[in-house]
Amino acid sequence: MKSVRKPITIDEAIERVVASSTLGDTETILLEKADFRYLAEDIIADHPVPMFDRSMYDGFAVRASDTAQAHPDAPQTLRVTETIAAGEQAKGRLQPGTAMRIMTGAAIPPGADAVLMLEDVREDKDDQGPYIEVTTPVAPGTHISHRGEDMAEGTVLARSGRRIGPGEKAVLATFGYHRVKVYQQPVVAVLATGSELLPVDAPLVPGKIRNSNSYMVESQLRRLGAVPKTLGILADHFEACYHAVTKALEEVDFVITTGGAAVGDYDFVQSLIERLNADLLFNKVAMRPGSVTTVAKKGEKWIFGLSGNPAACFVGVELFVRPVLKRVLGAQALHLPRISATLDVDITTTNSFTRLMRARTEFHNGKAVVQPVGLDKSGIISGLLEANSMLVIPGGKRLNRGEQVQVMWLEEEGMHNESARL
Ligand SMILES: Nc1nc2c(c(=O)[nH]1)N[C@H]1C(S)=C(S)[C@@H](COP(=O)(O)OP(=O)(O)OC[C@H]3O[C@@H](n4cnc5c(N)ncnc54)[C@H](O)[C@@H]3O)O[C@H]1N2
Ligand code: MOO
Numbered sequence: 176m177k178s179v180r181k182p183i184t185i186d187e188a189i190e191r192v193v194a195s196s197t198l199g200d201t202e203t204i205l206l207e208k209a210d211f212r213y214l215a216e217d218i219i220a221d222h223p224v225p226m227f228d229r230s231m232y233d234g235f236a237v238r239a240s241d242t243a244q245a246h247p248d249a250p251q252t253l254r255v256t257e258t259i260a261a262g263e264q265a266k267g268r269l270q271p272g273t274a275m276r277i278m279t280g281a282a283i284p285p286g287a288d289a290v291l292m293l294e295d296v297r298e299d300k301d302d303q304g305p306y307i308e309v310t311t312p313v314a315p316g317t318h319i320s321h322r323g324e325d326m327a328e329g330t331v332l333a334r335s336g337r338r339i340g341p342g343e344k345a346v347l348a349t350f351g352y353h354r355v356k357v358y359q360q361p362v363v364a365v366l367a368t369g370s371e372l373l374p375v376d377a378p379l380v381p382g383k384i385r386n387s388n389s390y391m392v393e394s395q396l397r398r399l400g401a402v403p404k405t406l407g408i409l410a411d412h413f414e415a416c417y418h419a420v421t422k423a424l425e426e427v428d429f430v431i432t433t434g435g436a437a438v439g440d441y442d443f444v445q446s447l448i449e450r451l452n453a454d455l456l457f458n459k460v461a462m463r464p465g466s467v468t469t470v471a472k473k474g475e476k477w478i479f480g481l482s483g484n485p486a487a488c489f490v491g492v493e494l495f496v497r498p499v500l501k502r503v504l505g506a507q508a509l510h511l512p513r514i515s516a517t518l519d520v521d522i523t524t525t526n527s528f529t530r531l532m533r534a535r536t537e538f539h540n541g542k543a544v545v546q547p548v549g550l551d552k553s554g555i556i557s558g559l560l561e562a563n564s565m566l567v568i569p570g571g572k573r574l575n576r577g578e579q580v581q582v583m584w585l586e587e588e589g590m591h592n593e594s595a596r597l
């Protein structure tokens with residue numbers, strides 16, 4: 176008889192991994208390499224943006240008071256004294272009764288308090304030089320972007336733990352971060368176990384399958400910000416698995432195995448953890464798929480023994496590997512986002528375990544509607560193609576169409592929009 180494995184709830188399992196997780200080390204990298212990394216410092220505005228009042232349009236810098244009497248029947252004439260290009264500053268102060276030609280982004284000259292767009296004035300010249308005619312009064316401040324209106328000096332713009340994307344990069348570049356301090360990316364070894372597994376480029380032979388878990392897991396790891404280390408396929412031989420895992424643990428802090436997590440004759444994950452003398456966090460979770468998911472720690476090093484069944488393996492990464500790695504990465508959010516959605520079908524679960532169904536959530540008139548995709552079996556791969564979310568169904572429950580359910584959101588590109596029109 177095999178020893179009985181005691182299931183714990185998903186929440187308890189997540190709490191255990193989170194409680195043992197720790198923040199990773201930091202490094203300073205070039206801004207251009209910083210996409211998808213997590214900030215390891217707060218970004219604080221050390222100067223106002225913009226630094227100077229600037230023109231929002233190509234036009235003429237004027238004194239608003241000089242235009243107060245302007246009327247189509249009585250145009251106000253202003254002498255144009257100079258042209259200010261972006262990047263330049265006016266040679267002098269704007270004198271009453273004059274205007275300066277100014278380009279978008281150029282500094283407003285001292286003395287001016289408004290800008291007229293090129294299209295809104297009539298330009299001409301006489302023997303005293305160029306002048307403009309203004310036919311409508313302009314209010315002070317018009318078409319001026321004011322010093323500090325975008326970002327005031329001292330503002331905390333982004334906190335440590337924020338993922339770097341286009342907006343963060345724009346801000347970092349604005350404040351001169353040629354290099355930026357980020358959390359190091361954890362390296363995670365991925366080992367697929369199973370004597371039935373063939374490399375992806377091998378022709379199929381009876382009874383064998385191609386190793387798909389390695390590719391799936393490595394993709395999940397990259398998506399969440401870690402660096403996978405591919406260790407390939409291992410046959411179901413205890414000694415070989417033990418040596419491979421031991422060696423991997425010498426090289427990296429995180430080892431994921433797939434397969435061999437259950438109770439079969441060739442399932443070695445449990446005995447491997449015993450032999451390693453690692454501390455078991457859990458080896459049974461009251462969920463389907465992924466009930467056999469096993470997590471253990473050897474000192475500060477992690478061993479994730481994920482199920483060989485692809486859907487179960489996928490769930491294991493998203494629920495238990497993700498928060499540990501996100502913590503190492505310094506991320507503010509450790510878990511998949513959860514939303515509430517309306518169930519589009521009736522669902523009955525017989526087992527007492529919580530079901531995590533691969534599902535598709537779509538937004539209809541702004542409301543999230545969800546339905547399962549693919550066969551709800553742990554060994555099913557195809558459902559992962561269409562799934563953009565996971566439907567959480569508490570065990571032994573009947574849920575009716577129209578009920579509100581919890582959905583875990585898997586990816587930002589899972590939603591399609593056929594039209595670019597707003
Ligand atoms: N008597 C029992 N049998 C099983 C139990 C149980 O509690 N009692 N648990 C079942 C559950 S639940 C799951 S899930 C699976 C877990 O299986 P293992 O983690 O031991 O994985 P394997 O036996 O190695 O393989 C299972 C399945 O997955 C396929 N597989 C494995 N590796 C890959 C890969 N890299 N790429 C694609 N597919 C892979 C493998 O061929 C098997 O079909 O155990 C149940 N059994
Ligand atoms: O872990 Mo299994 O995938 O519960 O069915």
Ligand SMILES: [Mg+2]
Nearest residue numbers: 435437439442
């Ligand atoms: Mg097995």
